[in-house]
Amino acid sequence: MSKTSRIIQIGTAKIGGGLPILLQSMAATKTTDIAKTVETCQRLTDAGAGLVRVAVDTFHDAEALRAIRKQTTANLSVDLQENYRLAEIAAPFVDKIRYNPGHLHHAEPGTAWQTKVERIVQTVRQHDCALRIGVNCGSLDPALTTPAPPQEGNNIDAAIQSALQHAEFVDSLNFDRFCVSIKSSDPKAVLFANRQFAAKRPDVPIHLGLTEAGLPPVGIEKSRAALEPLLAEGIGDTLRVSLTVPNDRKAEEIEAGRLIVNNVAAGTVLTDWQPKCVNIISCPSCARVENEQFVMLAEQVREAVGSMEVPLTIAVMGCRVNGPGETDHADIGLWCGKTSVNLKRGSTLIGSFDYGEVIDKMMDMIVKPQL
DSSP states (O other), rough: OSSSSOOOEEEEEOTTTTOEEEEEEEOOOOOHHHHHHHHHHHHHHHOOEEEEEEEESHHHHHHHHHHHHHOOOOOOEEEEOGGGGGHHHGGGGGGGEEHHHHHHHHSTSSSSSSHHHHHHHHHHHHHOEEEEHHHHHHTTTHHHSSSSOHHHHHHHHHHHHHHHHHHHHHHHOOOOEEEEEEESHHEEEEEEHHHHHHHHTTTTOOOOOOOOOOOTTHHHHHHHHOOOOOOOHTTTSSEEEEEOOGGGGTHHHHHHHHHHHHHHHTTTTOOOOOSSHHHHHHOOTTTTSSSSTTHOOOOOOOOHHHOSSSSEEEEESSSSTTTTHHHHHHEEEEOOOOSSEEETTTTTTEEEEEEETTHHHHHHHSSSTTT
């Protein structure tokens, strides 16, 4: 917990300034399923979540928040990706808005990103919301990553640049009720990026997380290696452990977050993590997952590769937000759609296969690399 970062209010909670670490999670229900989303938000709050995030991709998602707000005491954060204008509909019913700088270019491509961010800031200011600038190495602003080749090292530098750029611009709007996150699926990248950002902007509260940590228990170990050293160094004010688990097990993210905080307090910090076998990257399930078989598919991948001791990274991604970027950087990628799975070798699409056959196709690629 950073003692030098400013304190910001998020609903009934506060982060920054050396306050206790706020634990977060995210609902994996369809936001328009109001009853299930309310139940999840309240269950996570009861488990110790100080903030619960929900995905908003459509007008109907944003409108559903009106009813959700009336039925839960949870502090709510909205996760915006491609359509930043939905902030205007969602903001009256939530406590925080998260936008992704890497996805601002989708809506109104002829409008400068600065204009879009200014509209978001106007909205959160008007409705008494906090703001998160949420940068992710799997979905960066194309203007910062081209013409550089899509390599993870380039992505880290671009992610830091994006976070600093957006923080400076929001500062220029005389709005300081914001935090920043820089996430990657690589623990070392998370460590490097957040150390760099904290050194340059110690005043800004930081949301920590290892994106696409994957299935427990390995996903918890990876998150420990990414987050515990930072917290021990006084970097970070709130965190989420992004585990690949079904919605009814989302409280495990809070339990893992509590473990990380307690480990740091006890001085039992995990300072390194290396995959013992194949490294599986898989995103946490959320409302954007198009097929509920996604979590099962990630488990099937783990079972199929077993204890194979080969230097291989497999990315299993549930939706379009970070799916293209993360699978581009993996040796083998499975990007899940509604009825089929896109199977990739690096950035090359091998084919689209049914959920029932894609594991066999993946194993053929491992056993016969020339395919």
